[in-house]
Each structure stands twice: as structure tokens, then as C-alpha cells.
Amino acid sequence: MQILNWFFGINHNDSARNTAKDRMQKMLVYDRLELPAGRLEVLEEELLAVVSRYFELDADTTHFDLQQTERKAALVANFRLLRAKC
Amino acid sequence: MNGRVIVVTSGKGGVGKTTASANIGVALANTGVSVALVDMDIGLRNLDILMGLENRVVYNLVDVVEERCKLRQALVRDKRLPNLSLLPAAQTRDKTAVNAEQMKSLCQELKNLFEFVIVDSPAGIESGFQNAIAGASEAIIITTPEMSAVRDADRIIGLLEARKDEIEQYKLVVNRIRPAMVRNADMMSVDDVLDILSVKLLGVVPEDEEIIISTNKGEPVSGTDNTRSGLAFRNIARRLRGEEVPLLDLDIPNGNWLNRIFTFLNPVKV
Numbered sequence: 001m002q003i004l005n006w007f008f009g010i011n012h013n014d015s016a017r018n019t020a021k022d023r024m025q026k027m028l029v030y031d032r033l034e035l036p037a038g039r040l041e042v043l044e045e046e047l048l049a050v051v052s053r054y055f056e057l058d059a060d061t062t063h064f065d066l067q068q069t070e071r072k073a074a075l076v077a078n079f080r081l082l083r084a085k086c
Numbered sequence: 087m088n089g090r091v092i093v094v095t096s097g098k099g100g101v102g103k104t105t106a107s108a109n110i111g112v113a114l115a116n117t118g119v120s121v122a123l124v125d126m127d128i129g130l131r132n133l134d135i136l137m138g139l140e141n142r143v144v145y146n147l148v149d150v151v152e153e154r155c156k157l158r159q160a161l162v163r164d165k166r167l168p169n170l171s172l173l174p175a176a177q178t179r180d181k182t183a184v185n186a187e188q189m190k191s192l193c194q195e196l197k198n199l200f201e202f203v204i205v206d207s208p209a210g211i212e213s214g215f216q217n218a219i220a221g222a223s224e225a226i227i228i229t230t231p232e233m234s235a236v237r238d239a240d241r242i243i244g245l246l247e248a249r250k251d252e253i254e255q256y257k258l259v260v261n262r263i264r265p266a267m268v269r270n271a272d273m274m275s276v277d278d279v280l281d282i283l284s285v286k287l288l289g290v291v292p293e294d295e296e297i298i299i300s301t302n303k304g305e306p307v308s309g310t311d312n313t314r315s316g317l318a319f320r321n322i323a324r325r326l327r328g329e330e331v332p333l334l335d336l337d338i339p340n341g342n343w344l345n346r347i348f349t350f351l352n353p354v355k356v
Contacts, residue, residue, distance in 0.1 A: 015271030020233055021278045027233075028240050028282065071243075071284045 029066045029073050040066065047077060056082040089120075089197040092204055092326070093222035093253075097238030099209030101230045102261040105297060105306075107206035108136040109316070110226070113308035113323030115170035119201040122161065124192075125175035126218040127208040128183055134174045137164065138304020148176035148183045150192065157195055166309065171200070181214035193221025202326075211245060219249070225256035226288060231263055231274040240283055257288035259322060264293050265336040276336075289322035290333055291315050 030037070044064045051057060058080035065076045094107045104127070111123040125133035128148065134140040145160035150173070161171040173196070176183060196203045207218035219225065225246055229239035239258070246253045260276045267273035274282075276290050294315035300307045307316035308323070314334070321331045 017268065017271040017274055017278065020274050021282065024233055024236055024274075024282045027237065031237065031240060032244060071247075 025068060029068050032068075032071065033066075033073055040064075044077075048079075051079050053085070055079070055084055058082055087120075087198055087201065089122075089200045089203050090224060091193045091197060091222045092202065092224040092226060093207050093219045094204060094226045094228060095207040095215060095218065095242055096209065096228040096235070097211060097215075097242040098229075098235045101228050101235045102291070102297075103209070103228050104132050104136055104206050105301070106226070106228050106259060106261065106291070106319070107204050108133060108306045109308040109319035110323055110326070111170060111202075111204045112137075112164075112167065112306040113320045114202050114204070114326065115164070115167040116309065116320070117323055117327060118169070119327070120169045120199070121202045121204060122171050122173060122196050122200040124173045124196070124203060124205045126184075126189075126205050126214065128175045128214065129177065129180045130208065131175040131177040133206050134162070134172060135304065136301055136306060137172055139164065139172050139174075140304075143174045146174045146176040147192070148179050151184050151188045157192075157199075166305075181208065181212070181217070184217055186217050186220035189217045189220040191221075211241060215242075215245075219246070219253065223252065223254050225253050227256055227258050227285070228261055229258065229279065229283075230261050231268075231276070231279055233274075236274070236279055236282060243283060243285055255286075257286045258283060259289045259291060260287070261291045262293040263290055263336060276333075287333075288325055289318060290336065291318040291322075292334070292336055 029035070048057070048062065061080040063078035067074045067076050094103050094110070096103045107123060111121050115121045123133060123137070124147065125131055126147070127133070134143050139162050142162050145155040147160065149155045150157050150160045161173055164170040164172065193203060205218050205222055208214035227239050227242055229235045243256065246256050258280070260279055263276060264273060268275045276287070280287055292314050294307070294313060296307050296313040297315055300310070307313045308319035310316055318334055321334065324331045
């Protein structure tokens with residue numbers, strides 16, 4: 001089966017190779033910033049609290065992530081806004 | 087003469103720093119340039135064994151630094167390659183026997199005598215590593231496609247990046263790649279490692295049992311023909327000299343169906 005998958009170019013996302021790459025990329029963002037575990041979650045909560053004072057949010061689609069390009073990290077926060085609070 | 091001082095480093099131990107240093111040194115010397123191999127792993131001397139020169143070590147790097155002998159007396163000339171010399175580490179001392187300033191002036195002296203000075207760094211990021219990079223203006227980072235080795239390589243890159251003024255350029259060598267495992271998606275590929283580390287590639291060396299045999303014989307693989315790892319190291323030496331040499335094609339994970347059939351029928355073993 002594995003050979004068939006490989007033969008037809010099916011991408012196994014749960015492969016050891018992809019898992020390793022994914023884990024590495026996440027780990028190194030923290031390493032490079034010297035960011036302690038859990039710190040980001042605290043920030044996320046605080047940011048959510050601030051934005052929630054101004055907007056009603058769709059909590060399910062809120063997305064919060066650290067991304068990396070060329071060894072530089074970017075904080076990407078995506079809040080789905082439902083309506084402004086007055 | 088104003089030679090290039092290149093430090094070979096990795097962070098993690100056991101990824102092939104010393105093997106790479108020996109092989110790159112031999113391959114460079116085979117291209118005709120003069121090369122000094124410097125073993126900076128003070129207390130854990132190994133480069134002399136890989137070079138098959140362990141019986142000819144009289145003085146060592148610490149003797150030179152502490153002025154018990156002249157630099158020329160400590161250099162062990164390789165009989166097979168007269169333009170290649172080894173400056174052995176001391177076996178009975180530790181990393182504190184040399185400091186960064188002493189290393190800088192030693193490298194300065196070596197630069198005047200050799201076109202290439204290859205410094206084999208100890209594992210770790212402490213004083214031994216700091217001293218090893220002290221006199222260098224270029225670095226080769228060795229990693230394997232394993233998570234722990236890549237993480238340590240990343241740490242090293244961070245430290246080299248912080249010393250941009252001295253280390254003008256650094257490049258990566260991915261060692262011990264197993265194309266069959268990459269093809270089966272069991273292991274990270276060279277491209278995966280480059281994506282993760284965002285660093286320039288100097289070369290790729292396949293996993294090769296010949297390395298063990300050559301170490302036992304004291305004859306680095308890059309000095310002999312017919313080994314894939316030896317060819318990989320010779321290519322690295324040519325690239326260091328500014329030549330453009332294509333990478334060894336070790337796997338074709340996303341080729342077209344013809345390629346797939348071809349790789350399937352002719353598995354690349356290394």
C-alpha cells in the first residue's frame with residue numbers, strides 16, 4: 001500500500017518525515033525567540049480579552065500563530081469579527 | 087600567504103564533524119592547495135586517528151600555544167599528501183588550556199603558511215566551541231537529518247549570526263542522508279532541513295559504510311575513488327574553491343511517473 005501511495009505521489013501528511021519537519025518548525029520558533037512554553041497562550045488570552053472589549057468575536061475561527069520566514073518570526077493573529085460593541 | 091580559516095562545527099556530537107574535517111582537508115589538498123587541519127577538540131583528540139597519523143604526533147596545539155615548541159615542530163605532515171599537515175589537539179589537557187586570543191594568533195600564524203586552515207571544533211556551544219571559532223572567518227555547519235542534530239545546528243547558526251563581523255559566511259553540510267528512507271517519507275530530506283534552517287547548502291553526504299572502513303584504515307574516503315561519500319566530500323572541496331558543482335542526485339521524490347518507475351527499478355542505495 002505504501003508503495004502504491006508513493007507511486008502515485010500521494011502525500012502522507014502523517015508520515016514520520018512530515019511529522020518531524022512540522023515539529024522542528026514549531027520548536028525552532030520558540031528556540032530562536034527564547035520563548036518559554038505557555039507564554040504565547042497567555043498573550044493570546046490577553047489579546048482576546050482586549051479585542052473582545054471592542055468586538056464580538058467568532059471564537060471558533062480565531063487563529064493565533066507564530067510563523068517563520070527566513071529565520072524571522074511573525075506573530076499572526078486572525079480574529080473573525082461579528083460586530084462592534086458599543 | 088593569506089589563507090582562509092574555516093571552522094567545522096555542529097553543536098551536537100557524533101554527527102560527523104571530525105570525519106568531515108578530515109575528508110574536506112584531504113579533498114582540498116588533492117586539488118593542489120596547501121591545507122592545515124587543526125584539531126580543537128582538546129582532551130578528546132581524534133582527528134589524528136582518522137588521518138592515520140596518531141603514531142607521528144610529537145607536539146600538540148597546546149604545546150605551541152604555551153611555547154614549548156615552534157608551530158612547525160607540532161605540525162604533522164601527511165606522507166601521502168605533502169601539502170597537508172595536521173596540528174593535533176592535546177589529549178591530556180582540557181578546553182580551558184587555550185583561550186580565544188591565543189587561538190586568534192595561532193590562526194594568524196597558520197594563515198601565513200597555508201591556503202586553507204580547517205579547524206575541527208568540539209561538540210557543544212561552550213568555551214571549546216567559542217575558542218574554535220575565534221580565529222575563523224568562515225564556518226561549515228554539519229548536521230544529519232535528525233531532529234536533535236537540526237535543532238543543535240540551528241543554535242549554532244544563531245551563535246554564528248551573532249558574530250557576523252568575524253564569521254563572514256557559513257554554509258551547511260547535511261551528512262548521513264538515506265535517500266531510501268526519505269523516499270518512503272520516513273526521514274527528513276535535505277530540502278526539509280534547508281527549509282527549517284534557512285541556510286545556504288554546501289553539500290550533501292550520503293550515509294556510507296565505507297566511512298567506518300576508511301576510519302579503521304586511517305585513510306579518509308575522499309582520498310580514494312569509488313565511494314559515494316568520498317565523491318560528496320570532493321565536491322564540497324571544489325565548491326569551497328569557488329567551483330560550481332551540482333549536487334549528487336540522491337533521490338527523486340516528486341519526479342514524473344517515468345522517474346518514479348526508474349527509481350523504483352534502480353533504487354539509489356545511498
